[in-house]
Amino acid sequence: MKNTYMEKLVVACVATFAFIGLQINTVEAKTENPVVKEANLLELGQQYGLTFDNIKQVNNRHANGVFLEELGQIPDKPKVLGIQSSEPQIETPDKELEKPAVLISNEEKDLFARLVEAEAKGESYEGKVAVATVVLNRVDSPHFPNTVTDVIKQVVGKSYAFSPVQNGQISKPASDESKRAVDEALTRHDRLNDSIYFYNPKIATDHWIRTRQVVKTIGAHVFAK
Structure with a gap:
């Protein structure tokens, strides 16, 4: 018992x-x-x-x-008592922002963007990037000054190389699109076949510029070298 x-x-x-x-x-x-x-x-x-x-x-x-x-007795399946998988979780890192190939100061970048805004206002984003690319191509060229600021403020004869510097339009603030265009141009992915000139054929009065080799036409601008 x-x-x-x-x-x-x-x-x-x-x-x-x-x-x-x-x-x-x-x-x-x-x-x-x-x-x-x-x-x-x-x-x-x-x-x-x-x-x-x-x-x-x-x-x-x-x-x-x-x-x-x-x-938990189902073969080849993760246990669901905790509603969790035993497999390690892999986190996908955020895509890093692309670093520019050319580094310039914030002050110089602002000047650069204001030039692009004045020269390519009303043009497409691609056209703005192309104008910025011409400036950088001039910096790389032995026939022009060695910095972005010096290229923008270069004096040719009795006037500035870029009309917005001459007429004061460069003092106006740049749009966000012009700033982005400068950032993209600084990556140097597309050098626009080393173009160092651009002009509007409808208003250009310089006959010499029309003799340069045309690389591409974007909007109202012709890009040449």
Whole structure:
């Protein structure tokens, strides 16, 4: 009689500890009901490729509920008790902004953008980038000054090389598009076939400029070298 009582006591203790262990392992599930219904499995199945029928078939069950511990018994599937995958999560780094190939000061960049705005106002973004590229090509050329500022303020004969410097239009602020055009030109991806001149054929009065080799026409401007 005493042995039967002790056996029952041991069985009860084992069941109690097993129940406590189950509660600890499934604490992240935060559910008061140890059975997951079919509606709950729909979301889990979409995430891990599980279906209600798959789980019942593997566990040889026919009822409309599945015990939580059975969810971890599906072979080749991540455990879903914690609703987490064991596979490491790989973070995709944000795309880094492209660094310019030519570095200039903020003051010089502002002057540069104001020139582009004055020379290419009303032109497309591509046209603004092309005007900025001509300035940088001149900096690279042995026939022009060695800095952006000196190229912009270069004096040819009795006037400035760029009319906006001559007439004061360069003092007006640059648009955001002109600033972006300068930033793109500074990457030096497209050197516009080393063009060092641009002009508007409708208003240009200099015959010599028309003798230069034409590289490209963008909007109202012809680019040449």
